[in-house]
Amino acid sequence: MADICKEEIYKSLYFEHGTYLRNFLYYKSGDMNLAEDLAQDAYIKLWENCKKVSIEKAKSYLFTVANNLFLNKVSRKKVALQFANTKPNSDVDVSDPHYIMQANEFKQRLEKAIAELPENQRVVFLMNRIDKKKYREIAEELSISVKAVEKRMHGALASLRQLHKNV
Amino acid sequence: MAYDENIYARIISGELSDDEIAQLKSSGEWQEIQAILQATEGMTIAAHDKEKGFDALIKKRDVQASKGNGTKIRRLYLQLGSAAAVVLLLAAAYLLLSDSSIRTSAANGEMAELNLDGTIDVTLNDGSSLQYTETKENGERVVKLKGEAFFKVVPGNKLSVATAHGTVQVLGTEFNVRSWGDNFTVDCFEGKVAVTKGQQRDELKAKERMTFRRSGKGKKTTIADSRPGWMNGATRVHQESMSEVIEELERQYDVNIKHAPSLKTFSGEFVHSDLQKALEQICSPMGLKFKTSAEGEIEVYE
Known part of the structure; x- marks a missing residue:
C-alpha cells in the first residue's frame, strides 16, 4: 500500500502523468506558470499522503487535488491559450x-x-x-x-x- | 435537427451509424466538424521537460518538508527500512521526549554547544540536532540525537543518547556518536560507554570505537585521537561510502554536490575551512575529478 512512498515509484508516476496534469491545469487556466506550480503542489500532496493513496488511485487523486487547488486559487478570468507548432495538414496543397x-x-x-x-x-x-x-x-x-x-x-x-x- | 445526443462527439470516437454519417454529410455538418478536427490535429502546447520538472518538484517538496511538517524525518526512517526494528525499539525512548522537549540544532557548516544540568557538555556537529527535556525525568537524562555529537559527562552522572540506530549509555565519560544514513559509529575517549543496537549490547572502554554498517554486527577498533576530528576543524572518516562522505561535505559547507552513485569507500580526512582543499583531499586519492560551474554548482565525476 505504501508503494508511492518509494522515490522511484513516485518518480514514475510523475513521468507518466506529470505532463498531462500540467496540461490539464493549463487548459483550465491559460496560465503556464500557474499550471506548473499547481501540478507540483498536487504531487507534493500525493507525497504527503503516499501511505494513504494506492497506485491505482494515484492518477485520479492527482487530478482531483489539482482541480481543488485550482478552484481555491483562481478567480476566473478570461483565458488566453498559446499553442505551438501546429503542424500543417499533410493532405493539402501547400503551394497555393x-x-x-x-x-x-x-x-x-x-x-x-x-x-x-x-x-x-x-x-x-x-x-x-x-x-x-x-x-x-x-x-x-x-x-x-x-x-x-x-x-x-x-x-x-x-x-x-x-x-x-x-x- | 433531431439527431441522437452528442453526435459530434461520436464522430471522433467513430461510433456513428452509416445513416447518421450520411445525414451529417448532406447537411454539411460533417465537413465543418472535420475541418475543425483537421485544424486541431497537430496542435500542441509548450513542451514539458520531465527530468527538469521532476527535479524542480523534489526541490520544492523538500523545502516545504524542511519547514517542519515532519516529512523530512519520515523520509529518514524510510531510508532506514532495514533498521525498522531498531526504530521500533527506540520508540519508547522517543516517547519520553514527546511534548515538553526542546530541540537544539547546528546549521549546516556550523557547530552548536550546550550544557545540560551543569554536568553534560554537548558539541553538535553541523546539520545535527539534539532533542531533550528541560529537566531530568526520574533522575535519568535521555537525549535524542540526529546526526553527530560529542558528549562530555562529569563522572557519576548518567546519560542515554537515543539515535535512529541504537542507544548509547554512559557513566562519566567523553564520547562521540555518529549516526548518519546507514552509518552508526561510537567513539569512546574516556571512561566507559554501553552501546545497544537491536539485541546487541557492547561495552566500550577508553580509546575504543564501535562501527555498525547497514546490517550485521558491529566492529570494534581502537582510536588514537583524544577528540573527534571534526572538533579540530576536519572530518576524519574510516571506510565510509563515497555518498556518505559527500553528504558530510555538503553539510559541512552547506553546498549541493552532484555526483554519480558509487560503491567505493573512502578513508581519510578533509578540512572544514577550505572547500577547494577539502574536495582535493577527497577526490585525489579516489581518482576522481571535480569542477565548479559559473553558477556555483559543484560536480564530482570520474
Whole structure:
C-alpha cells in the first residue's frame, strides 16, 4: 500500500502523468506558470499522503487535488491559450498561397474560439485533441461519466462549428 | 435537427451509424466538424521537460518538508527500512521526549554547544540536532540525537543518547556518536560507554570505537585521537561510502554536490575551512575529478 512512498515509484508516476496534469491545469487556466506550480503542489500532496493513496488511485487523486487547488486559487478570468507548432495538414496543397492564408486565418480564429469556450468544454476538447486521450480516460481523470465527457465534447464542437457560419 | 445526443462527439470516437454519417454529410455538418478536427490535429502546447520538472518538484517538496511538517524525518526512517526494528525499539525512548522537549540544532557548516544540568557538555556537529527535556525525568537524562555529537559527562552522572540506530549509555565519560544514513559509529575517549543496537549490547572502554554498517554486527577498533576530528576543524572518516562522505561535505559547507552513485569507500580526512582543499583531499586519492560551474554548482565525476 505504501508503494508511492518509494522515490522511484513516485518518480514514475510523475513521468507518466506529470505532463498531462500540467496540461490539464493549463487548459483550465491559460496560465503556464500557474499550471506548473499547481501540478507540483498536487504531487507534493500525493507525497504527503503516499501511505494513504494506492497506485491505482494515484492518477485520479492527482487530478482531483489539482482541480481543488485550482478552484481555491483562481478567480476566473478570461483565458488566453498559446499553442505551438501546429503542424500543417499533410493532405493539402501547400503551394497555393491563397489557401495557406485562409487556413492560417481559420486556425487563428479557431484558437481564439477555443479559448472562449466554457472551461468544462475547453478542457475536454483539448485533452482529446492535444493529449490524444480517449473519452473513457478523460472521464476517469475528471471523475465524470463518459456520457458527460461526450456532452462537453459535442458542445465544444457545436460552438466551434459556428466559425464556419460567420466568415 | 433531431439527431441522437452528442453526435459530434461520436464522430471522433467513430461510433456513428452509416445513416447518421450520411445525414451529417448532406447537411454539411460533417465537413465543418472535420475541418475543425483537421485544424486541431497537430496542435500542441509548450513542451514539458520531465527530468527538469521532476527535479524542480523534489526541490520544492523538500523545502516545504524542511519547514517542519515532519516529512523530512519520515523520509529518514524510510531510508532506514532495514533498521525498522531498531526504530521500533527506540520508540519508547522517543516517547519520553514527546511534548515538553526542546530541540537544539547546528546549521549546516556550523557547530552548536550546550550544557545540560551543569554536568553534560554537548558539541553538535553541523546539520545535527539534539532533542531533550528541560529537566531530568526520574533522575535519568535521555537525549535524542540526529546526526553527530560529542558528549562530555562529569563522572557519576548518567546519560542515554537515543539515535535512529541504537542507544548509547554512559557513566562519566567523553564520547562521540555518529549516526548518519546507514552509518552508526561510537567513539569512546574516556571512561566507559554501553552501546545497544537491536539485541546487541557492547561495552566500550577508553580509546575504543564501535562501527555498525547497514546490517550485521558491529566492529570494534581502537582510536588514537583524544577528540573527534571534526572538533579540530576536519572530518576524519574510516571506510565510509563515497555518498556518505559527500553528504558530510555538503553539510559541512552547506553546498549541493552532484555526483554519480558509487560503491567505493573512502578513508581519510578533509578540512572544514577550505572547500577547494577539502574536495582535493577527497577526490585525489579516489581518482576522481571535480569542477565548479559559473553558477556555483559543484560536480564530482570520474
